[in-house]
Amino acid sequence: MRSNLINLAKGLALAVAVAALSACATSKEELLTHGDRTMMDIWQQETGDGSGGGAGQVARRQLLDARQSLRRPLTDADVLAAPAEQMRYTRTARNEIYRQFQRLPNPDLVMYVYPHLAGTDPVPVPGYTTVFPLYQRIQYAMPGERVEDY
Structure with a gap:
């Protein structure tokens, strides 16, 4: 009985080892087949820079059309x-003093030593x-986080 279990365990271990090793026995050519084209050729064809034209020109035209649909003229109110x-994002002495990251409250504790x-x-x-x-340390609030007393 004991020798049967040992033989079964050895056989199972051998089967697992063979399965693991056979899974790694794949060649690069089988997984990654490739033709005569280089990455530069593929890039130029897809972006429309190559002599092939085709799909690259269509993709470029679609990109320009999408950008054009997002553009709008500035109104007088925008100007x-x-x-x-823009002044809100410009650094000045005034907004440097007014900190973007406010200090969080850190109450003082008063202790009497007898x-x-x-x-x-x-x-x-x-x-x-x-x-x-x-x-122990000064803590800062994130921009927009509430810093008033609760």
Whole structure:
């Protein structure tokens, strides 16, 4: 019984190994057949730069037609609004001061330290108050993220 299981396991392992090795036994020519044309020939034919014309010229014409349908003339309102619109994206001293990434609130915590003894020789330390920020690092909001107090 035990020898049958061992033989079965060996046979199964051998079958898996043969299947794995035969899967890798494919040649490049079988998978990637190619003709006499180079990539440059294919590029020139498809973009219309080659002497063949054909599909490349049609593709170029369709691209130009699509671009033309998306174009529209500027109206007078567009021309008048352009400087103000462009000013929003221009760096100036004013908008450099007004930060694009606002700091998120970081409340101060006030802590009272009670009088205590400190050191190897117990030295009395009077009570005092200290202030420290809640978060260790400064956190910034993403543009458009809400920064007002909640």
